Amino acid sequence: MTRQGLMNAAGAVLARNPGAAMADIAKEAGVGRATLYRHFPTREDLIRALVLESLHQIDEATQQIPVDRLSAAQVLAEIVEAIVPLGDRFRFLSSEPIVLNDPEIKAAYDRQLDELGDLIEAMKAEGSLDRAVPTAWVVAAIDALVYAAWHAVDDGAVARRDAAALTFRTIMQGLGLADPASTSPRQGRSSKT
Amino acid sequence: MTRQGLMNAAGAVLARNPGAAMADIAKEAGVGRATLYRHFPTREDLIRALVLESLHQIDEATQQIPVDRLSAAQVLAEIVEAIVPLGDRFRFLSSEPIVLNDPEIKAAYDRQLDELGDLIEAMKAEGSLDRAVPTAWVVAAIDALVYAAWHAVDDGAVARRDAAALTFRTIMQGLGLADPASTSPRQGRSSKT
């Protein structure tokens, strides 16, 4: 069994159960527990490798996007398309305490969040996003929806080929028909007007 | 320490770390571990009580909405407003295996999902949601965004009073300016055209 195969099995198991034991992962990989430990001396090593691989895959996918020939919105569409299949690891990334404690991972993660923030600013500048929406919320929504899309696909609730488009559409347009009347039904109790 | 106080502490700890130990929860509550066990003989009892309380709070909040005097979209706005503050428990609800195994919880949860599905169908009927979007995706997006909103508030990234409105806006309108041109930037590679 190759190192990559073990990581794939680990990804599958941990996506279903973030607290899964090494024995579960070894079983999923069809491998002895000792073999798993030969490749990853520690559970933490395995998690770290998994997270770093995910971050690297995201980097790889996004760096292949011809940024200079596309609008910021199109770049985001490409990014969403690329990372929805990685949604599982994307998530237990947030629930693993290791992420916040490991400086290498934290640096890579923060950098990606910053890059996403820059892209969102560019989208606001080109008019494809509303300046009134906090960038932090855009980031949070993308993160949440990417995971939701992966999960929906995993459940069978949404077809794999539709997931990224739905996610992107939700972010860019929302689920409404873009009828302005439907977007502010609560004038009487709105928190800011 | 009251039973409710223990549950609040448990909710806070488990939101941060779904795998937290009873000792962590007792510490958060400022109480001895034995006292925690006196109120909840089992970790599972505690989780179950927590989940049932959350489901009950959601029921309570939604049943106070004057359904017959509001549009379906307005009802959803009220629901979002009501459940965003419960977002934390809303989430580890999905990650706890107990939820799926306990028939009482599963029944209540499924019923709420069904009710939300009905509401979404009503929104499609009244034209406030696009029929082309699968109901399952609407449900998934609401679920994901409600948790994201709670988390953003918890992080301090978004003001508490804005969270529900941002969530609702994201669902109803999306983050774009409702300019049709910005919602389909990938004609050349779209998966369905």
Add this chain to the structure above:
DNA sequence: CCTAAATGGGACAATCATGTCTCACACACA
């Protein structure tokens, strides 16, 4: 065929969380 590396399986100690129990103590109340 022979050798070396990798594997599977299992034994093992150590650690940790769970759940039970006991005991001393504080606080309320009569």
Add this chain to the structure above:
DNA sequence: TGTGTGTGAGACATGATTGTCCCATTTAGG
């Protein structure tokens, strides 16, 4: 003051998980 209830602290047994080690077997390659 005396009593009873609830609490905090800690000991304890149990089971699960981690990480180490060993050995027999398999597999690849010369």
